[in-house]
Amino acid sequence: NAGVTQTPKFQVLKTGQSMTLQCAQDMNHNSMYWYRQDPGMGLRLIYYSASEGTTDKGEVPNGYNVSRLNKREFSLRLESAAPSQTSVYFCASRTKGLSSGGSPYEQYFGPGTRLTVT
Amino acid sequence: KNQVEQSPQSLIILEGKNCTLQCNYTVSPFSNLRWYKQDTGRGPVSLTIMTFSENTKSNGRYTATLDADTKQSSLHITASQLSDSASYICVVSPLSGGGNKLTFGTGTQLKVEL
Numbered sequence: 001n002a003g004v005t006q007t008p009k010f011q012v013l014k015t016g017q018s019m020t021l022q023c024a025q026d027m028n029h030n031s032m033y034w035y036r037q038d039p040g041m042g043l044r045l046i047y048y049s050a051s052e053g054t055t056d057k058g059e060v061p062n063g064y065n066v067s068r069l070n071k072r073e074f075s076l077r078l079e080s081a082a083p084s085q086t087s088v089y090f091c092a093s094r095t096k097g098l099s100s101g102g103s104p105y106e107q108y109f110g111p112g113t114r115l116t117v118t
Numbered sequence: 119k120n121q122v123e124q125s126p127q128s129l130i131i132l133e134g135k136n137c138t139l140q141c142n143y144t145v146s147p148f149s150n151l152r153w154y155k156q157d158t159g160r161g162p163v164s165l166t167i168m169t170f171s172e173n174t175k176s177n178g179r180y181t182a183t184l185d186a187d188t189k190q191s192s193l194h195i196t197a198s199q200l201s202d203s204a205s206y207i208c209v210v211s212p213l214s215g216g217g218n219k220l221t222f223g224t225g226t227q228l229k230v231e232l
Contacts, residue, residue: 004161031218042122042207042222043162050218058219090161094217103150103169104217109161 002026004110006091012116013081021076021113023091030096032074033107034058034066036087043090049074051096081117089113121145122210122223130229135198139226141191141208149217153182153193154207156225162207165193198230 007022025032030051035043035058045058049068063085065077074093078085092107099105122143131137143151150169154162166175166182168191174183179196195202205225211217 033218040224042224043220044222045219048218050216056218092161098217101169103167104211106152106164106167107220109163111161112159 004091004093004108006089006110006113008113009111010114012118013078014118015082017081018077018079019081019115020078021089021091021115022073023075023110024073025091025093025108026072027093027095027108028071029093029108030071031094032068033092033094034064034074034076035090035092036060036085037090037112038087046076046089078115081115083117085115086117087115089115122208122221124206124208124223124226126226127224128227128229130231131198133198133200133230133232136194136196137198137228139193139195139206139208139228141193141223143189143191143208143210143221143223145210145212145221146189147213149211149213151182151184151191152209152211153180153191154209156205156207158204165206195228200230200232203228203230 004025033048034046047066049055052071091110094107095105125140152167153165156162168184181194184191207225208223210221
């Protein structure tokens with residue numbers, strides 16, 4: 001049981017190049033998320049997919065696109081990378097709905113992708 | 119705007135000592151508050167979760183408290199170990215949003231030294 005996996009671990013892009021970050025989970029979770037983490041800031045939600053077949057914008061969606069390929073996989077695409085997109089990107093997943101205690105199920109995070117755009 | 123503020127930004131303690139990390143939030147109404155541990159180069163891992171009606175929750179040497187009236191939470195680490203060196207992040211889930219839109223604090227960077 002690998003949990004949430006992300007590829008690649010590291011990537012360097014030139015301004016204007018495109019790339020796709022891949023994320024997969026093997027926990028049969030319904031919901032998946034993409035975050036970015038920048039120094040001095042909390043994690044910020046880029047896009048999420050509450051269930052297979054749906055995607056929604058988060059706090060900072062500009063410059064990104066996502067695809068929920070199937071229940072396991074959720075990819076993040078940068079069509080024309082900019083230096084402002086230099087960041088660490090985390091994918092997360094969780095079971096949709098509420099636990100018996102009434103709280104949303106916790107999110108499980110992947111190991112992250114460190115992206116540098118020059 | 120919903121905010122989560124943590125203090126101190128960083129902290130150095132000696133192995134075996136206790137410490138307390140603080141979290142103040144303005145998210146209201148909220149569903150639950152979580153503390154995550156993030157080791158360097160890794161993704162965050164959940165330590166505790168408390169709903170608005172809970173006052174305290176423990177996970178081994180980690181004890182979180184919540185005062186929903188003052189909108190404050192704390193994470194107490196007992197008998198610290200070198201492996202506790204990490205960033206500790208306070209995360210609040212607003213009542214609206216269905217658990218999808220979390221508000222993250224910037225974290226407290228803890229270093230435990232010999």
